[in-house]
Amino acid sequence: MNWNNFLANYHVRQRRWFYPLISVVVALTLCLSTPTPGNAFDIRSLLFRGIQVIQMSNMSDRQEVDLGRQMNQQLQSSNIRFSRNAQINRYVEQIGQRLVASSDRPNLPFTFQVVEDNSINAFATLGGFVYIHTGLMKAADNEAELASVIGHEIGHITGRHLVQQMRQREIANGVAAIAGLDRNAAVGLGLELVLNRPRSRKDEFDADNRGLLAITQAGYAQSATISFMQKLLQRGGAIPAFLSTHPPTGERINALQNSINAQPSNQRDGLDNAAYRANIRPIL
Numbered sequence: 122m123n124w125n126n127f128l129a130n131y132h133v134r135q136r137r138w139f140y141p142l143i144s145v146v147v148a149l150t151l152c153l154s155t156p157t158p159g160n161a162f163d164i165r166s167l168l169f170r171g172i173q174v175i176q177m178s179n180m181s182d183r184q185e186v187d188l189g190r191q192m193n194q195q196l197q198s199s200n201i202r203f204s205r206n207a208q209i210n211r212y213v214e215q216i217g218q219r220l221v222a223s224s225d226r227p228n229l230p231f232t233f234q235v236v237e238d239n240s241i242n243a244f245a246t247l248g249g250f251v252y253i254h255t256g257l258m259k260a261a262d263n264e265a266e267l268a269s270v271i272g273h274e275i276g277h278i279t280g281r282h283l284v285q286q287m288r289q290r291e292i293a294n295g296v297a298a299i300a301g302l303d304r305n306a307a308v309g310l311g312l313e314l315v316l317n318r319p320r321s322r323k324d325e326f327d328a329d330n331r332g333l334l335a336i337t338q339a340g341y342a343q344s345a346t347i348s349f350m351q352k353l354l355q356r357g358g359a360i361p362a363f364l365s366t367h368p369p370t371g372e373r374i375n376a377l378q379n380s381i382n383a384q385p386s387n388q389r390d391g392l393d394n395a396a397y398r399a400n401i402r403p404i405l
Contacts, residue, residue: 180284182248186230189248191308192315193232196252204235204255206403213253213271216264220272221249223338224331226279233271237404241353241361245274246315247283255404260353260361264400265345265391268336272346276331282324286314322368329373333380340390343381350374 180188197203204210210233217233231249239256246252251274253267261267277283287310320328333346350370353361364370391397398405 182229185281185284186248188304188307188311189246189250191304192246192312193234193250195308195312202237204237204404206235209235209255209258209401209403212400213258213267216268217251217271217275219339220268220275220335223335224275224279229278231275231278243270243274244315245277245283247278247311249278251275251278257361258401258404261349261397262352263345263392263394263397265336265341266349267397268339268341268391269332269346269349272332272335272339273328274332275335276328277320277324279331280324280327282320282328283311283314285324286318286321287311290314325368325373326376329377330380333377337384337386337388340388342389342392343386345391346377347374347381350377 213235214233217231221227221229221231226249229249231251233251233253235258236252236254238254239259240254241257241260242254243257244252251271253271253274257270258267261270287307290310329346333343336346337343350364351374353364354370
């Protein structure tokens with residue numbers, strides 16, 4: 122055997138185990154030397170017990186889908202009421218998949234579900250899981266308006282906004298980046314951020330733009346993105362949960378109008394109010 126080749130291969134083998142070991146040692150040192158708040162999870166026990174951790178900085182699509190599926194299981198076992206009406210769920214799923222095909226993550230296994238709740242709301246978690254409230258479906262006048270909301274939530278997922286939020290919270294809580302989060306802790310953190318924390322100004326504008334692009338490429342009327350927001354604002358009273366986010370809705374409407382003016386489309390699909398009402402009749 123060539124002696125130089127032997128030495129080169131030996132050093133490669135050394136690096137394969139040396140750097141992961143150093144990573145663990147550094148993470149352990151950081152965690153042991155940093156005071157841990159009483160309500161934070163203990164990373165030391167995770168390292169010693171060998172529990173799987175998730176690194177927010179380089180989360181794979183598969184890990185994201187797995188976390189989204191676990192979050193969905195938590196929601197299914199909570200007091201949230203999911204619609205069991207096959208027609209309604211199939212209708213929302215069809216709209217969602219039509220938009221996914223026009224998104225920049227078409228290979229992600231998206232799942233669309235309807236929540237029996239009269240509040241005007243919609244939200245998304247990780248890995249393609251999108252939730253639409255029946256109250257929002259009733260508030261929409263046509264399929265294009267509903268599609269605009271679904272497209273917005275798809276935009277949060279394709280933009281990996283929740284992953285970034287979780288990463289920021291991880292750093293703010295003093296968790297060593299190299300150690301990551303325990304899977305269960307990641308699920309709990311993700312659900313807390315989705316259900317109790319508004320998206321950032323940047324994320325909302327980005328999701329609006331991604332949603333507008335998706336419905337345009339899918340053939341829906343661009344005007345629906347604006348008409349739906351304007352209609353909800355004109356109702357008076359409390360601002361719907363869907364719109365109660367950091368950038369004022371007026372700013373979002375203006376930004377969307379500017380995007381439409383810059384790249385107008387003559388597509389008009391989804392504006393038939395009667396057809397829409399027939400499709401959502403089970404919840405009316």
